[in-house]
Amino acid sequence: HHGIRQVLGRLGVQEQNPAFSTGLQWGGATNANTRAIHSPTDGQRIASVALVTAEDYEQVILKAQEAFKTWRQVPAPKRGEIVRQIGNKLREYKEDLGKLVSYEMGKILQEGLGEVQEMIDICDFAVGLSRQLHGLTMHSERPAHRMYEQYHPLGLVGIISAFNFPVAVWSWNAMLAAVCGDVSIWKPSEKTPLVAVAVQHIIKDVLTENELPEGIFNVIIGDAEIGAKMAADTRVPLVSATGSTRMGKKVGEVVGARLGKALLELGGNNAIILTEHADLDIAIRAVLFGAVGTAGQRCTTTRRLIIHDSIYEDVKQRLLNAYPKLPIGHPLQEGNLVGPLIDTDAVQSFTKALQEVQAEGGKLLTGGEVLSGSGYETGTYVQPALVEAKNEYHTVQEETFAPILYLIKYSGSVEEAIDLQNGVRQGLSSSIFTLNMREAEAFLAATGSDCGIANVNIGTSGAEIGGAFGGEKETGGGRESGSDAWKIYMRRQTNTINYSTQLPLAQGIKFDI
């Protein structure tokens, strides 16, 4: 069926998969505590994984600490060379990995392949970066003094990733951490551990071929409890976590309580503004990809559409034409654009949100059904929903991780639309469609969008890896991936060197005996 068994074989995913891997060594296979992983696409059992115990965790940390002692001494460009090899291997396995992402998580193959491409892209980025971990030099206020800063490896980096991007978001973190001289400990979502197992096999090959120490890249498969353990662990100076705001608040609190560093990439409630000057042909395409792509399960998914009343009916009609025609079905079946939700819990959240928003006065325009019948036996496929709503509705204020698009009308100037766009607790991604430069610039100004990502004539999702990715407010404030996001993976040191025969004090202080 879709050649999945062969894909698993080529990727080294077995019937029973161990609970952890310290780079070269896999362990915990005999652990009695195992979990079967079923595909949301057809309900088939794919394989099972063992879950880490507290002792396994301890072993992984010790191996990681040991590996760090070696890895931090490898010159950064040489570390980049290892990442280059990882990138090449990912290219080799792109098709298989993309398929497994699609089958285990449920996104369509095009998006599965796109996710692997993000991994390849961040590898390339990290390779270049490995020669550009620059600090600044400053002019000392004292004569014959030199002042500069340098970035040193930080240590162990914990990476907690979510089911919706089961490998790409890990790679943003792990590849940057690797060139920065850190070792990483990855806790993939317990809903999608198999593609993590597959990726770890690829990493293992590269480590073996280069005779590198065990434990530069580690994986632990477990539930929230093991994530909480890592968050509390002072041996892990940085914990990067992607997922819900609820999860992030917990992780952030625990990491904060020990004054560790947390990089949080949490929920979004992303809006597209359509002004009266929007090019609707491109706008509607962006809205569709943003709202129903990945079945509404991206943190960047378009959840709100803020539409000027002069074009409201036109936009509504265009969406009402498109929504019923969406090809929904098995994500490995070419032509389908919408796959299943991750599980039936997610379907319940979808249904519940639709009930609640209607109780608040929202109007369901189309969609909202849970599909049944041939091909939909799992109960995980839903018809994406369009709802007329008000921004202040409780339901609209929440992130429901499912394909629900709220249509919100505005009648005044672009400032009114921007206020609506900013009028939620989350602050990840945002966009405006307009051909009017005053509107576009107002949206990008200090008084404009309050999000970490703000686009013009591009949707909210599908960011490139070259920019810093993340958002403000309840999105958690972290930045991953491109730009200078690497800095959080290193410790900064300011160095002042006196090459004179005097000891002048800064600020001109006199302190002579």
Ligand code: UN1
């Ligand atoms: C996520 O959903 O957690 O911008 C990440 C995007 C993708 C990454 C999404 N490049 O939609």
